Amino acid sequence: MTTICWFRQDLRVTDNPALAWAASRGQVIPLYILEPGEASVTLGGASLAWLEASLAKLNDSLDGALCVVEGHPESVLAQVIRDTGATAVTWNRRYEPLAIETDKETMATLKASGVEVQSFKAGLLWEPWVSVKKDGTPYRVFTPFCKNALAQLPTPEAPIPRPSALNLARTESTVVEASSLGLADRRPWVQRMLKYWVPGEAGAMTRLNAFIDQGLEDYKRGRDFPALEAVSRLSPHIHFGEISPRQIWHAMQTRVEGDANKEHFLRELIWREFSYHLLYHFPTLPTENLQTHFDGFPWMTSSESLAAWQRGMTGYPIVDAGMRELWATGYMHNRVRMIVGSFLVKNLLLDWRLGERWFWDCLVDADQANNSASWQWVAGCGADAAPYFRIFNPVTQGEKFDPQGGYTRRWLPELAQLPDAYLYKPWECPPIVLSDAGVVLGDTYPHPIVELKPSRERALAAYQAMKDHRSVHSAEG
DNA sequence: TTTTGAGTTGTTCGA
């Protein structure tokens, strides 16, 4: 019996229930479909580079049998079924609104033509339709969601091993060269970025082990300090399914003594579950304010401000360091993501969707659920959002969370010689100290593009205006 | 149904 295993965001052979199911039935056709628009629209540039590298690794794990085809899933599957005589198709479930729609239609079409279809849970600890309140409605606050998951929902299953024997079939007639992912012209940039990472299942496991051995013991405190190696950096591996959340959960439970650091890290994994829960139950999350009274929010328009933010040229060192890290590596430390997010949305008063889109294109861990839920959280319009008056001060944040400047100096070499006392506010630095450090404001490093105090007050006023507008509305209603 | 307690990550001001 021949079964097609359709890989998507599960680019691994261990703890892959769809692959295990296919293997148990006989011959397996491993297939990846590059869906229309995926190369140009759905996936950002950094993610696409990761995907290409990860597919190559998966192909190695499958003895070169991975079939990569560009096209609509229904027609690709129909063609591969014709070519191979496969009688079943299996996959691990996806949860993005468009993916759900595609998978639903594909399943219906296949079943209608007499093909067996089997899907599995592999990318989440708990299905979003299970992690709901007693009355069946979705959670909108993280803490009760988390408590309920830990106390009431089934303990995450143990990971399943890699199939002991894989009878792989090749369908070489349909294989597309990796160059068709459209990366050829971006080679130098991609090569530079990928120096920071090892995409693929083995790389993911190496990272997990390194984190457990070295970062986890100081995670609860250290995770706030971007100069430390105290975060896991597993996010891109998790996004592409090179490692599953239950593999991580299981490794934590079996290899780490119970302590606050472990609990805190697992909580972050549950935040991911919460984001998927929100996206599933509120499918407009990527584009619409979850709190609809934000719909009239007076966002500014400024392509200059946006460009300065994107390029790491705002004149605020901790912000610029973060944006440069993002550009160079496809990643940004979590603490810094909050700082740059707050700066865009509150100090620059630019729409959170602009930040969401830039992150989407730049991040190797770009993930629709996490990205949209997190940007809405930062902007204050999401579930369980930060109060709007919580506006990060980039000077204070830098001094507090990168006191020695190790992170900031790494990504802003032009400020490396500035003393700590002025690193986060070079505009207050005495001219002699500036010139000793080789800094010329407005030349080697920009002047601040906005002033902190007025921009903070402007943001608070905008929030106030929105509130007043809303109360007028409710009075009318 | 009503009530009650609680809610990721901050900053500023004034004592």
Next chain:
DNA sequence: GTCGAACAACTCAAA
């Protein structure tokens, strides 16, 4: 320098 209060009420979750 340190500390508590104010910031803004509002919605959510569960008893």
